[in-house]
Amino acid sequence: MIDLSVKLPGLNLKNPIMPASGCFGFGREYSQFYDLSELGAIMMKAATAEERFGNQTPRVAETASGMLNAIGLQNPGVKQIIANEVPFIAQYDTKIIANIAGSTMEEYEYVAEAFNEATDVDALELNISCPNVKEGGIQFGTDPAMAAMLTEKVKKVSRLPVYVKLSPNVTNIVDLATAIEAAGADGLSMINTITGMQIDLAKRQPLLANQVGGLSGPAIKPIAIRMIYEVYRHVSIPIIGMGGIQNAEDVLEFLLAGASAVAVGTANFQDPYICPKIINSLPEVLEKYGFHSVQEAIGKGHV
Amino acid sequence: MRQELCVIKSVQEIALDTYEMKIVNKHISEHAKPGQFLHISVDGFTLRRPISIANIDQVHEEITLVFKVFGQGTKRLASYQQEMTINVLGPNGNGFPINDRKKVLLIGGGVGVPPIHFLGKKLAEQQVELTTILGFQQKESVFYEAEFNQFSETIIVTNDGSYGEKGFVTDVLTQIDEFDHYYACGPVPMLMAVQKQLSDKQGFLSLEERMACGVGACFACVIPTKDRSGYRKICQDGPVFQAEEIIL
Ligand SMILES: Cc1cc2nc3c(=O)[nH]c(=O)nc-3n(C[C@H](O)[C@H](O)[C@H](O)COP(=O)(O)OP(=O)(O)OC[C@H]3O[C@@H](n4cnc5c(N)ncnc54)[C@H](O)[C@@H]3O)c2cc1C
Ligand SMILES: Cc1cc2nc3c(=O)[nH]c(=O)nc-3n(C[C@H](O)[C@H](O)[C@H](O)COP(=O)(O)O)c2cc1C
Numbered sequence: 001m002i003d004l005s006v007k008l009p010g011l012n013l014k015n016p017i018m019p020a021s022g023c024f025g026f027g028r029e030y031s032q033f034y035d036l037s038e039l040g041a042i043m044m045k046a047a048t049a050e051e052r053f054g055n056q057t058p059r060v061a062e063t064a065s066g067m068l069n070a071i072g073l074q075n076p077g078v079k080q081i082i083a084n085e086v087p088f089i090a091q092y093d094t095k096i097i098a099n100i101a102g103s104t105m106e107e108y109e110y111v112a113e114a115f116n117e118a119t120d121v122d123a124l125e126l127n128i129s130c131p132n133v134k135e136g137g138i139q140f141g142t143d144p145a146m147a148a149m150l151t152e153k154v155k156k157v158s159r160l161p162v163y164v165k166l167s168p169n170v171t172n173i174v175d176l177a178t179a180i181e182a183a184g185a186d187g188l189s190m191i192n193t194i195t196g197m198q199i200d201l202a203k204r205q206p207l208l209a210n211q212v213g214g215l216s217g218p219a220i221k222p223i224a225i226r227m228i229y230e231v232y233r234h235v236s237i238p239i240i241g242m243g244g245i246q247n248a249e250d251v252l253e254f255l256l257a258g259a260s261a262v263a264v265g266t267a268n269f270q271d272p273y274i275c276p277k278i279i280n281s282l283p284e285v286l287e288k289y290g291f292h293s294v295q296e297a298i299g300k301g302h303v
Numbered sequence: 304m305r306q307e308l309c310v311i312k313s314v315q316e317i318a319l320d321t322y323e324m325k326i327v328n329k330h331i332s333e334h335a336k337p338g339q340f341l342h343i344s345v346d347g348f349t350l351r352r353p354i355s356i357a358n359i360d361q362v363h364e365e366i367t368l369v370f371k372v373f374g375q376g377t378k379r380l381a382s383y384q385q386e387m388t389i390n391v392l393g394p395n396g397n398g399f400p401i402n403d404r405k406k407v408l409l410i411g412g413g414v415g416v417p418p419i420h421f422l423g424k425k426l427a428e429q430q431v432e433l434t435t436i437l438g439f440q441q442k443e444s445v446f447y448e449a450e451f452n453q454f455s456e457t458i459i460v461t462n463d464g465s466y467g468e469k470g471f472v473t474d475v476l477t478q479i480d481e482f483d484h485y486y487a488c489g490p491v492p493m494l495m496a497v498q499k500q501l502s503d504k505q506g507f508l509s510l511e512e513r514m515a516c517g518v519g520a521c522f523a524c525v526i527p528t529k530d531r532s533g534y535r536k537i538c539q540d541g542p543v544f545q546a547e548e549i550i551l
Contacts, residue, residue, distance in 0.1 A: 022522075023520070023521060025520035025522075028519075028520075029516070029518040029519045029520040029539070030518070030520065032304060032518075033306065051533070053525075053527075053533045054522060054534070057512050057513065057523075057524065057526075058512070058513045059513070059522070059524075059525070060350070060513050060514070060515045060521075060523040061513065062348060062349055062350045063349070065349065067349050067350055067515065069515065069521075069523065071521065074522040074525070074534065217349050218349075266349065266515075268516065268520070269349070269351065269515045269516045269517070269521065270344060270349060270350075270351065271306075271344075272306055272516075272518065273306065
């Protein structure tokens, strides 16, 4: 029997697979396809203090081995999410991770505090790395001092374990990660999308209405692996890895790099069953490469 | 909506860069309503391609798609051969509401014609009196004229006047007598003109936007609405909307 379970702060996961934030809404749509209880956890779409309508369209573009998105944090606001969305996911036997975002430190604190009331939420994922909003978001994610301050403030107001989601749009990911760890984060999640652009030849202008967007999908997997590998060597808090995962082999690669669990984003759009498929094939892949459990494989790619 | 595998029965070029693909699938043929679409996985591409259902033959469990080669994805799709299998999500979205209609005007522009065809056939089965205006760029782009003629009085308009009447679909709207509802699908400038010109009528518009998940989870394909709900999702709440509800 291959043991898929992993224990992370606040998250006793039956398996290490979860849909990534923004790629799974609040679970409703994908619950038409399979029983969400199969999932280790669900990372909800970002929550902000008030309802946000997001950017103009077009919001997505296809790229070689990936896609660009500039949704702009559209969400119904934290109150609505707690009232309408969390209870829906709570029907299932899976962990709930609330992704939170904001334009100001106060907004992050407000949203984090609001989730204290949501007893079914198991952890927070602090999205300090969204490239698609005009203010906040990415600034907090590129300056280690700012990121640390934000982490500290959120830790202070929240009853929940806090995972900070790192931006790959930095020159030194280790500085950022160590500053966030020192500020008291319970874990890291990485990576968010990488800033990119596509230009419409006929219109002679950027294709996305927001001009820039975040690159995701298999195109970014090597970057995610490299960054997790580097960060793993310098921190002792667990890492939830993501970026281009499409199958159980990819999951093992993330585990070897140092991730303790993984999230699957863009791949859900191609195959709505991708998460349960990966969960089902993971034992075989672990066994094939000589592991008896997920736990055993974490960080084993380091020389 | 489900993920389904469909076997391709035929692929045929029916007009300039325009392909008709017939695929076989029981579930979709039984459940599809006019206005719904299939979200088609194309080899080598990250995102699925949304294509409307142009016709259903329930007896043979056959679905007809008509698409124009626009970029790389549709080019690849057009190269698919008979007997190959395609993976689709569908039927997706909400169809056109079609109950209690008497006299209806159908308007289709370019690749907006396929869903209007399926709709027209269904309305004709319900004895609805139909008039159809189909707009194309030029003579070589015209398709399905004979199909529409079987159930509707049909006016063809081409932008350059190389076939039918010259101009845009809105140029012939004044020729149409009384009708109680209209339905339109086509490029946004056409829909805007129709929405404006027929603002005193009850109408339904079917919209296109770049999509990712196609099921309502990712918030990529939204359209602003006039009420304070702000945005609606084209893939899940649409692609059909009441004309007065949305801001084009
Ligand atoms: C609900 C719906 C129904 C549709 N029905 C039909 C139909 O019946 N027949 C038909 O010919 N076309 C239809 N379209 C448009 C069709 O989806 C696009 O032409 C097609 O996706 C272009 O793909 P591509 O790879 O050739 O182009 P590319 O430009 O290479 O595609 C790049 C990306 O942009 C997206 N994209 C580009 N143009 C459009 C567009 N107009 N609408 C949505 N996404 C777009 C693609 O899906 C892809 O993700 C429909 C679109 C929607 C939203
Ligand atoms: C359409 C879309 C929306 C996203 N929205 C969010 C979001 O709201 N919050 C967040 O932290 N990350 C968001 N992300 C980033 C993903 O959670 C993930 O970090 C990234 O896409 C890399 O994983 P992938 O390659 O498996 O998609 C979004 C990604 C996509 C493609």
